[in-house]
Amino acid sequence: MASNLQVLLDHRPTDKVSSACFRFVETPVPTPGPGEVLVWHSFLSLDPYMRGRLNDAKSYAKPQEIGAVMGGGTAGIVEASNNSRFKPGDAVVGMGGWQRYAVSDGAALRTVDAKAAPIQAYLGSLGMPGVTAWYGLNRIIAPKAGETVLVSAATGAVGSVVGQLAKLAGTRTVGIAGGPEKCAYAMNELGYDICVDHKSANFPAELKAALPNGIDGLFENVGGEPFQQALRQLNDFSRVAVCGLIASYEGPPTALPDMRIFLVRRFRIEGFIVSDHPDLWPQAIGELTALAAAKKLIWRETIRAGLESAPQALVELLKGGNFGKMLVRLE
Numbered sequence: 275m276a277s278n279l280q281v282l283l284d285h286r287p288t289d290k291v292s293s294a295c296f297r298f299v300e301t302p303v304p305t306p307g308p309g310e311v312l313v314w315h316s317f318l319s320l321d322p323y324m325r326g327r328l329n330d331a332k333s334y335a336k337p338q339e340i341g342a343v344m345g346g347g348t349a350g351i352v353e354a355s356n357n358s359r360f361k362p363g364d365a366v367v368g369m370g371g372w373q374r375y376a377v378s379d380g381a382a383l384r385t386v387d388a389k390a391a392p393i394q395a396y397l398g399s400l401g402m403p404g405v406t407a408w409y410g411l412n413r414i415i416a417p418k419a420g421e422t423v424l425v426s427a428a429t430g431a432v433g434s435v436v437g438q439l440a441k442l443a444g445t446r447t448v449g450i451a452g453g454p455e456k457c458a459y460a461m462n463e464l465g466y467d468i469c470v471d472h473k474s475a476n477f478p479a480e481l482k483a484a485l486p487n488g489i490d491g492l493f494e495n496v497g498g499e500p501f502q503q504a505l506r507q508l509n510d511f512s513r514v515a516v517c518g519l520i521a522s523y524e525g526p527p528t529a530l531p532d533m534r535i536f537l538v539r540r541f542r543i544e545g546f547i548v549s550d551h552p553d554l555w556p557q558a559i560g561e562l563t564a565l566a567a568a569k570k571l572i573w574r575e576t577i578r579a580g581l582e583s584a585p586q587a588l589v590e591l592l593k594g595g596n597f598g599k600m601l602v603r604l605e
C-alpha cells in the first residue's frame with residue numbers, strides 16, 4: 275500500500291541549516307473529506323524564504339513549527355476530489371509541503387495547464403518567483419528604455435526572469451552571479467549585456483567597470499557585499515527594489531551606509547513581498563506565460579531526485595549550488 279513520506283522540522287538550526295535539522299516519517303496516505311482534494315506531488319519547490327522560517331523570529335510569515343511537515347510550494351496531480359473545482363488528473367500547484375501527498379480544501383490550490391509548460395514551470399518562471407520578478411521590476415523599478423538595471427543572483431529563479439524582462443523593456447541589463455559558468459549563461463542565454471562574478475578577487479572594480487552609466491534600477495536579491503558595492507554606483511533618482519537578502523539569511527546582517535547617500539542621490543528604496551499582491555498574480559502569470567510561449571522567456575532548473583534529497587537541496591540553494599530554479603522531483 276502507498277504511504278506518505280513526509281519531512282518534518284526536527285529542530286531549529288543554531289547557525290547554518292543542515293540535513294540533521296530534519297527527519298523523515300512515513301504515514302498513511304490521507305483521505306480527503308467533504309470539499310477536499312487529495313494531491314500527489316510530483317515536484318517540490320525549494321526557496322530561500324524557507325531558511326527564514328526555520329528561525330523562531332518575528333517576520334512577515336509564521337515560523338515553521340517544530341515537528342510539523344515542512345511548508346513549501348508543490349506541483350502535482352489530483353488523485354481524488356470531493357471538490358467541484360477539481361477532478362482527478364488535474365495538474366495543480368499549491369502549498370502542499372515537503373511530502374508525497376497532501377489533502378487540501380482547494381483554497382490555495384490552482385489548476386495549471388501542463389500542456390502549455392512542464393508542470394514544474396509553475397513553481398518557477400510561471401509561478402511565485404516569476405511574479406516576484408514581474409512585480410519588483412514593473413511596479414518598483416519601472417524601468418525606462420535606455421536606463422541601466424542591475425540584478426543580483428542574476429541567473430536564479432527570480433533573477434533570470436528580471437534580467438529577461440528588463441532587457442525586453444529596452445534597458446542595459448547588468449547581472450551579478452557566482453562563477454564564470456553562471457555569468458556566461460547570463461550573457462549568452464538570458465541576454466544580459468554583461469555579468470560580473472561576485473566571487474572574483476576584483477569584484478568591486480569589475481562591477482564599477484560594468485556600470486559606466488551608473489545604476490537606474492537595482493533589483494536586490496542578495497544583500498551583503500554585492501549590495502554594498504552596488505549602492506556606490508546608484509544614479510540620482512534611481513529605484514531599488516529589495517526583493518531578498520540571501521547573503522544575510524545565514525550571514526551577517528546587511529547594513530545601510532550613512533543616510534547622507536539618500537539625500538545626495540535622492541534614490542527610492544522599497545522592500546516587497548510578492549504574496550502581498552494576490553490581485554496582480556493573474557496579470558503577471560498571463561504575461562509571463564505569453565512570453566514563454568513566444569520563446570521570449572527561458573529558464574533553467576536544478577532538479578534533485580527524491581524527497582529524501584530535499585534537506586540537502588535547501589542547504590545547497592543557500593550556498594549557490596543551484597543553477598536556475600531549485601526543485602525536487604518526487605518519486
Ligand SMILES: NC(=O)c1ccc[n+]([C@@H]2O[C@H](COP(=O)([O-])OP(=O)(O)OC[C@H]3O[C@@H](n4cnc5c(N)ncnc54)[C@H](OP(=O)(O)O)[C@@H]3O)[C@@H](O)[C@H]2O)c1
Pocket residue numbers: 321322323402403406427428429430431432433450451452453456472495496498500516517518519520521522525546547548549591592593594595596597598599600
Ligand atoms: N520578496 C519576495 O516576495 C521574494 C519572493 C521570492 C524570492 N525572494 C528572494 O529573492 C532572492 C532570490 O530567490 P530565488 O528563489 O530566485 O533563489 P535563486 O536566485 O534561484 O537562488 C539563490 C541564489 O542566491 C545566490 N547567493 C546565495 N548566497 C549568496 C551570497 N552569500 N552572496 C551572493 N549570492 C548568493 C546564489 O547565486 P550565485 O551563485 O549566482 O551567487 C544562489 O544560486 C532571495 O533572496 C529570495 O529570498 C523574495
